[in-house]
Amino acid sequence: MLVLEKITRRFGDRLALDDVSLSVPDGRMVGFVGANGAGKTTTMRIALGVLAADSGTVTFRGRVPDLATRRRFGYMPEERGLYPKGRLLEQLVFLARLHGVDRGAAAKRGQDLLSRLGLGDRAQDKLESLSLGNQQRVQVAASLVHDPELLVLDEPFSGLDPLAVDAMADLLRERVAAGVGVLFSSHQLDLVDRLCDELVILHGGRVVAAGEPQELRRQRGGSRYRLVTDADPDWLRDVPGVRVVERRSDGIVLELLQGGDLDQRVLAEALRRGPVRSFAPLLPTLSELFQEVSR
Ligand SMILES: Nc1ncnc2c1ncn2[C@@H]1O[C@H](COP(=O)(O)OP(=O)(O)OP(=O)(O)O)[C@@H](O)[C@H]1O
Numbered sequence: 611m612l613v614l615e616k617i618t619r620r621f622g623d624r625l626a627l628d629d630v631s632l633s634v635p636d637g638r639m640v641g642f643v644g645a646n647g648a649g650k651t652t653t654m655r656i657a658l659g660v661l662a663a664d665s666g667t668v669t670f671r672g673r674v675p676d677l678a679t680r681r682r683f684g685y686m687p688e689e690r691g692l693y694p695k696g697r698l699l700e701q702l703v704f705l706a707r708l709h710g711v712d713r714g715a716a717a718k719r720g721q722d723l724l725s726r727l728g729l730g731d732r733a734q735d736k737l738e739s740l741s742l743g744n745q746q747r748v749q750v751a752a753s754l755v756h757d758p759e760l761l762v763l764d765e766p767f768s769g770l771d772p773l774a775v776d777a778m779a780d781l782l783r784e785r786v787a788a789g790v791g792v793l794f795s796s797h798q799l800d801l802v803d804r805l806c807d808e809l810v811i812l813h814g815g816r817v818v819a820a821g822e823p824q825e826l827r828r829q830r831g832g833s834r835y836r837l838v839t840d841a842d843p844d845w846l847r848d849v850p851g852v853r854v855v856e857r858r859s860d861g862i863v864l865e866l867l868q869g870g871d872l873d874q875r876v877l878a879e880a881l882r883r884g885p886v887r888s889f890a891p892l893l894p895t896l897s898e899l900f901q902e903v904s905r
Contacts, residue, residue, distance in 0.1 A: 611635045612657060612760055612791055617666035619652055626652045628815040630666070634760065634791040639782065641806030641823075642795040645904055648812040650795040651688045654762050657793070658685050670760065681709050684758030686766055690749050694738035698724060698748055701737065702755045709756035716755065723751040727777055743769050750778055754785070761785065763794040767801055779805055803896040811903050818903040823896060830902065831893040835873065836861045841884025852876060863892060 612634040619627040627649045634640045644650050655661035657668055659680050670679055692701050702720030707713065724730050727747040729740075737745055746769050753763060761782070767775055782792055782805075796802050802809065803823055811819040819826055837843065838861040846854055851868040866872050873889075880886050894902070 611671060612793070613667075613669045614653065614657055615667045615669075617653065617656055617663045617668070619649075619656060619661070619663050626815050627656070627663070630812070630815070630817055632810045632817060632820060634793045635808075636671075636791050637786055637789045638807045639786050639792045639794070639805060640808045640810060641802035642793055642810050642812070643797070643799065643802055643900060644795075644812030649815040650812055651764055653812070654685075654764055654793065654795065655687075658683060658762055660685075660687075682756070682759045684753040684756065684761040684763075686749055686753040686761075686763040688764040690745075692737050692745075692749060692752055695736055697734050697736055698729065698740075699733035702748075702751055705752050706755040709758075711756050719757065720751070720755055723754055723781075724748070726781055727751055728774070743771055743774060746770055747774055747778070750781075754781065759790060761790055761792040761794075763792065765795050765797070767794075767796055767798055775801065799896045799900055809896075811900060813904045819899070824893075827893040827896075827899060830899055831891055833866050834892040834894075835864045835866060835876075835889060836892045837864060837876075837880060837889050838862075838887040839880050839884055840887070841880070843880075845879070845883060846876070849876065849879070861888065 614633070615631050617627050617630040630649070630653055642650050652661065656663045659675060668674065699717065699720050702723065703713065703716040706716035706719060721730070721733060724733050729744060729747060732740065737748060740748065750763070750766050753761060766778060770778065786792055806823065808821065809823045809826065810817055834855065843862050846852055846862070846864065851866060851872050853865040853867060855863040855865050864876070866876070877886065877889050880889065
C-alpha cells in the first residue's frame, strides 16, 4: 500500500497541497479527480519522489521508499517522457533496462504491450509518426514495461478513443488483479466511475471526499427517488412532503422532504393508482457528487 500522510506543499505564496492524506492499497484501482489546479499532479509527483513535500510523509508497504523501491514504481507523468524521434520498441526496451530488466525480457514485454495496445506492427516506427492518441498508448506502455509494483498515472486516458480506453482499462485491471495498486487521475468522471475501486476527490489542495464511489454516493444521496409508473403521476404534486423535481423520459424524479415511512406511503399510493414498474432511491452521479464537494 502507498500511503501519503498530511502532505503539504507550497509554491511561493500558493498553498498547492494542504494536509493531503490518501492511500493506494495493493490490488486496488484508485481514481483521482479534481478541477484544473486542484493539486493532482503535485500529489502524484510527491508520491513518486520527483518533488519534495514541505511536510508530511510518503510510505510504500510501511517504509519510506528508497531508490531501489522507486525503480519498481511505474509513472506516467503529465509532461509525458518519451523521445519523439525514438522508435517505439527501442524506447520501451531502454526504459525497462533503466529499471533493471534484462534485454531479452524487456524486448518481449515491450512487444507484448504494444500488441495489446494495438500497435504491434508499429514497433519500429518513430513515436512522432503516430497519431496523438497512439502516442498516448505508448506512454502508458512505457509506465508498464518493467512490470511495476505500483502505478501512478497522470491522465492516462486523455485523448484515447473508446476502444483504446477499453484496451488500457483491461491492461490495468490485469495488473490490479496481480496485486498492483494503481492511482490514476482523470477528468472523465464516467470513466473513473466505471473503473475505480476507490475514489479521491481533491479540491483546492484538500481531499474533500474519499472512499468507494457507491458508498460516497449513498452517503450523499438519500432523499431522491425515481418512480416509473403507467399511471398519470399528477397526483404526486399534492402529496405533502413530496417535491416533484423533474419528469424525465425514464421516470419521474421526486424529492421526499420528510423521512419516516413517506417512501412507503408514496409507493402504496402509486400502486393504488396503477402499475409501478420501478421505485427506488436515486443516487447522485459521480459528476453531481463532484460538483457538490467542489463548491
Ligand atoms: N512548479 C510549480 N511552480 C509554481 N506553481 C506550481 C508548480 N506546480 C504546480 N503549481 C501550482 O500548484 C497548484 C496545483 O497544480 P497541479 O498541477 O498539481 O494541479 P492539477 O490538479 O494536476 O491540475 P490539472 O487538472 O490542470 O492538471 C496550481 O495552482 C499550480 O499553479
